[in-house]
Amino acid sequence: MHAIEDAGSRPAPPGLRERKKRRTRDTLIRCALELFALQGYERTTVDAIAEAADVSPRTFFRYFAGKEEVAFALQDSVESSFCAALRERPAAESPLAALRGAVLTSWDSLGEEVGSVVPLELHMRTYRMIESTPALLAVHLRRLSEVEERLAHEIARREGLDLATDPRPRVLLAAFGGVMRVTGRIWGEQGGAGMTELRGIIADHLDQLGPALAENWRT
DSSP states (O other): OHHHHHHHHSOOOOOHHHHHHHHHHHHHHHHHHHHHHHHOTTTOOHHHHHHHHTSOHHHHHHHOSSHHHHHTHHHHHHHHHHHHHHHTSOTTSOHHHHHHHHHHHHHHTHHHHHHTTSOHHHHHHHHHHHHHOHHHHHHHHHHHHHHHHHHHHHHHHHHTOOTTTOOHHHHHHHHHHHHHHHHHHHHHHTSSOOHHHHHHHHHHHHHHHHHHHHSOTTO
16 A cells, blocks of 8 residues: 555656757757857857757757856756755754765766766866856856855755844855855866866865864964
């Protein structure tokens, strides 16, 4: 009886139509990122992406508003996974410990999630491209600010705080976001460093955040 109930409570697998739509979307992402890596973001057109994916430009626009949106498509998935991981952290954890745990937990599933769409090496090249393309960097920084605000609201909810009167969640997220930007830049400057190395850099820097803010550096 329990087995029947459990099976019935599981979400139904996606149908053929949904699987085809997902494959088309993934193909568009992969082709776009490959072209961005090959010839640069500015020189890549929507028509070129559609042609590489063997679809019409009209089909492209059914999935994405433009090439900026497709450039950040995987970043959307990564950010959503991180926010979901934070919501699942134990309630007894401190805010900083919950953020650190959420980063590393979501990072452990990143390879499978991203790798199902594009090679991880291509994803890393895309991150570096975003950092070095002024138009995309501006969008990237705006998006990071928006994510930080979402996370500040989640931290406030976890701690039972009113974000309108208590600045601590936003202060924490400002520091946390700074660490993530610094580690991304360090990783990018290392050139050949991979995802494992980036995970280690993030963990090491987050471990220093609390002491850097609270302790006397000269002792």
